[in-house]
Amino acid sequence: MNHQPFEEWLLTDKYLTPSEKRELDLHLRTCVDCTALSATGLALRSARVIRPSAGFASRFQQRLALQKAADRRRKILGALALILCSAALLVWLTAPYLRAFTAAPTEWLATLSGYFLYLTNSARAVSETLLVFARVLPNLLPPYLWMMIVSAVAGFGLLSSVSIWRFARLPQGVAS
Template identity: 30%
Template sequence: MDHQPFEDWILDESSINQEQKESLSEHLNQCTNCAQLSYSWKKVESELISARMVSPNPGFVNRFQSNLIARKAEAYQTQSIKSLLIIGSSILFVMGSLITWLFLTKTPGEIIVKSVTMFTGVTEAYINLRYIVLNFFSSVPPYLPYVFLIFTIGWGLILLLIWGLTIWRFSRKGLEQK
């Protein structure tokens, strides 16, 4: 005999219809295992209903909240460390793969020549860029730094005003909850 539907009905009587209740009561009269399960479940339900609510010890809320803050900080730190390890190992893997590919496809002489060429190219680009910047600033009219300073201070004051109004609005009205 299949006891599974009857056991489900015993443990969740609220979801069965009248016909299933009658079938369950007939089955309980014939099957001692299901009758024992029904009796035990009714005892458990009565114990759950009659159990008194225990109030927490004094200071429980404060201890729980302080421990919660510590647990959140620890979880954040653990997550940060895991993220750092994953990102770091990914970067090491990619760099190792690229270096391996480089040494498998190029000779050491080619690698040295390309490295020296790249280094001298970067150095030459830096020298040229520095020359361009110095030449630009030497040809700037004498009043232009003051115009730039006034422009920067003006935008700074506008942004400071907007920031102050935003902080004032949030402190007066609060954030809207959705």
């Protein structure tokens, strides 16, 4: 069944001429869908808009402010709980070392300084090895491999700069 133009008339609340009204009445007598549509429109039109009681806006704002304050309190409490938990965990993890340290401070300091010495020594050894590699590698690797590495690095740099450029050029709103 063809519901046009009746459906449109009902949906847009069009002002109908007497002949159009007759046509619509005839269609409504045979069409269940459009009758339902018409009934819905009537119900919507006859529904009363309830006015908010006096002081609704201020009460709403008050409640919103209270809710925001409660939210802030909850966030602060959460942060405090997190800090306390991490502090407790830290104490629990370091307690054995602290106890050992207080039992024999000088031995611990010696161990610690020995450890730092070991760290600096290994760092120096690693950097020296890297320097040697840097000096030797250019002679070891064939030229085409170097070209491949350089072009790969350059291509990656170009790609990332292009994608950044594309993100930076996103449309800044809709022109009117």
